[in-house]
Amino acid sequence: MTWEPERLDDQRHLSEADPGGMLPAVATSAAHVRTGYRTAVEARVGRLADHGRPRAIVVAGMGGSGIVGDILAAIVGNGAPLPIVTLRSYQLPGWVGATDLVVAVSGSGDAEETVSVATQAVRRGCALLGVGAPGSPLEAVATQASAIYVPVPVTGPSRASLWLLAAPVIVAAAALRLVQADADLFERVAKTLEDMAHRCRPSSESFINPGKSLAMDLAESVPMIWGSSPVASVAAYRLACQLNTNAKYPAVHGELPEAGHNQVEVFDGPLAERDIFADTAGRTLRLVVLRDVEEHPQVMRRRETSVRLARERDVPVTELSAEGEHPLERMATLIALGDYASTYLALGYAIDPTPVSAITELKARISQ
Numbered sequence: 257m258t259w260e261p262e263r264l265d266d267q268r269h270l271s272e273a274d275p276g277g278m279l280p281a282v283a284t285s286a287a288h289v290r291t292g293y294r295t296a297v298e299a300r301v302g303r304l305a306d307h308g309r310p311r312a313i314v315v316a317g318m319g320g321s322g323i324v325g326d327i328l329a330a331i332v333g334n335g336a337p338l339p340i341v342t343l344r345s346y347q348l349p350g351w352v353g354a355t356d357l358v359v360a361v362s363g364s365g366d367a368e369e370t371v372s373v374a375t376q377a378v379r380r381g382c383a384l385l386g387v388g389a390p391g392s393p394l395e396a397v398a399t400q401a402s403a404i405y406v407p408v409p410v411t412g413p414s415r416a417s418l419w420l421l422a423a424p425v426i427v428a429a430a431a432l433r434l435v436q437a438d439a440d441l442f443e444r445v446a447k448t449l450e451d452m453a454h455r456c457r458p459s460s461e462s463f464i465n466p467g468k469s470l471a472m473d474l475a476e477s478v479p480m481i482w483g484s485s486p487v488a489s490v491a492a493y494r495l496a497c498q499l500n501t502n503a504k505y506p507a508v509h510g511e512l513p514e515a516g517h518n519q520v521e522v523f524d525g526p527l528a529e530r531d532i533f534a535d536t537a538g539r540t541l542r543l544v545v546l547r548d549v550e551e552h553p554q555v556m557r558r559r560e561t562s563v564r565l566a567r568e569r570d571v572p573v574t575e576l577s578a579e580g581e582h583p584l585e586r587m588a589t590l591i592a593l594g595d596y597a598s599t600y601l602a603l604g605y606a607i608d609p610t611p612v613s614a615i616t617e618l619k620a621r622i623s624q
Contacts, residue, residue: 257605257606258605258606259475259605260604260605260606261462261472261475261604263603263604263606264462264465264468264471264472264600264603265461265462265468267459269606270458270603273603273608274599274603274610275610276608276609276611277412277610278416278502278599278602278609278610279458279596279599279603281412281413281416281417282416282599283453283457284416285418285419285449285452285453285588285592285595286446286447286449286450286453288418288419288420288423289419289442289445289446289449290442291408291409291420291423292408292419292420292421292422292423292424293423293427293439293442295407295408295409295420295423295424296423296424296427296428297427299404299406299407299424301385301404301424301427301428301431302427302428302431303404304357304383304385304404304428304431305431305432305433307383309337309338309432309433309434310338310355310356310383310432311338311355311356312338312339312340312341312356312357313328313338313339313340313341313356313357313358313359313429314341314343314348314349314352314357314358314373314377315328315340315341315342315343315359315361315425316348316358316360316361316369316370316374317342317343317344317362317370317421318367318369318370319367319414319415319497319501320363320413320416320417320418320421320497320501321361321367321370321388321414322344322361323418323490323494323497324359324361324387324418324422325341325342325343325359325361325425326490326493327425327490327584327587328340328422328425328426328429329342329486330486330490330583331426331429331435331437331582331583331584331587332429332435333486334486337434343373344369345373346368346373347372347376348373348376348380352377352382353380353381353382354380354381354382356382356383357382357383357384357385358373358374358382358383358384358385359384359385359387359425359428360373360374360377360384360385360386360387360388360397360398361386361387361388361421361425362387362389362392362394362414363388363389363408363413363414363417364414365388365389365390365391365392365393365394365395366389366392366394367394370394371393371394371397374386374394374398375397378397378400378401378403383403384397384398384401384403384404385398385403385404385405385406385424385428386398386403386405386406387405387406387408387421387424387425388405388406388408388410388421389407389408389410390407390409408420408421408424412610413501413610415501415502416595418494418591419445419449419588423442426584436582441584441585444580445582445584445585445588448579448580448585448588448589449588452466452588452589452592452593452596453592455467456468456592456593456596466593466596467593467596467597467599467600468596468600470574470576470594470596470597471596471597471598471600471601471604472604473542473544473574474499474505474542474574474597474601475601475604475605477539477540477541477542477572478506478507478508478527478539478540479496479499479507479508479543479544480509480519480541480542480543480544481495481496481507481508481509481510481545481546482509482510482511482512482515482544482545482546482559482562483509483510483511483512483546483548484512484545484546484548484555484556484559485548485550485551486511487550487578487583487586487587487590488546488547488548488586488590489510489511489546490591491546491578491587491590491591491594492509492510492511492546493509494591494594494595495507495509495544495546495590495591495594495597495598496508498595498598498599499598499601501598501612501615502595502598502599502601502602503598503601503605504602504607505598505601512555512558512559513552513554513558515562516558516562520565523541523543523566523569524569525541527539527540527541528541528569528570540572541572542571542572542573542574543562543563543566543571543572543573543574544573544575545559545563545573545574545575545576546576546578546590547559547578548577548578548586549578550583576590578590
């Protein structure tokens with residue numbers, strides 16, 4: 257597989273190399289926000305507040321569904337009056353009990369880890385909120401327990417339906433008075449995503465298309481992606497995962513200030529070295545920094561200093577800034593850009609971004 261940047265402006269190639277329609281799927285994010293919000297309201301998730309605020313919230317999910325818990329924790333922020341924990345596992349922690357809320361999220365509705373956690377939550381008497389496909393095993397668990405279930409119309413990979421899955425959980429958090437999130441906010445987020453879809457559309461040429469430009473930065477490098485706030489760090493993790501699944505590409509993610517205590521040392525390692533006399537350029541490290549307006553002052557100093565250290569060692573740096581007022585808007589801009597970039601990176605390598613054959617094979621082998 258070779259990287260050919262000219263493929264990104266070849267409209268025929270972008271269509272033929274993407275038979276699963278990942279680019280069109282990414283472009284539906286705005287519609288997903290609106291649909292997810294409407295479906296949550298129709299399912300009356302506000303009923304969760306009838307019995308008061310839970311002691312803690314555990315959000316269970318895997319892959320593209322699992323990041324929903326991270327999104328919730330980041331937008332609620334440090335002022336949260338209760339713990340919000342993301343669980344990517346088969347086993348519900350021992351401390352979770354009847355006074356806690358378990359949110360089970362699965363785009364397919366049949367992720368065995370998530371269904372297992374939902375079943376355990378029912379047995380322990382926890383409040384349960386399910387979000388996933390209609391007619392699924394997860395819905396069956398919720399229905400049997402008389403729990404609230406939001407049936408979202410997921411078509412295709414869960415990773416392309418992030419906002420369908422996230423919107424109902426945020427609506428639930430708003431009902432519990434954990435975050436300010438009304439219809440106006442969701443509409444602003446949808447419009448933000450529509451703007452990004454326009455800027456990153458396939459017909460927009462690479463030199464003005466931010467998604468294609470980021471893909472070209474990432475190509476032939478080993479990206480180390482840092483977030484400078486909880487909001488930006490969720491987007492950093494999402495970008496790394498999307499590079500893995502869409503482009504089948506390795507990536508490392510981190511969060512400042514923690515990355516300054518370990519990952520920064522990679523600037524002095526073998527992947528940071530460049531051989532200017534080599535006939536062909538080898539894959540070298542690239543630092544990608546996702547910035548946010550809500551940075552701790554010391555984190556800002558660490559970010560600025562880390563970028564200087566990288567550039568002094570000839571490590572290429574890409575800096576991206578979140579846009580918007582509400583944390584959800586800012587996160588959406590970074591996530592959307594990363595979703596496009598990971599898809600364009602795949603297409604630049606002539607890789608179909610939709611299939612995940614290794615994941616499918618892994619699941620098949622362990623089910624035997």
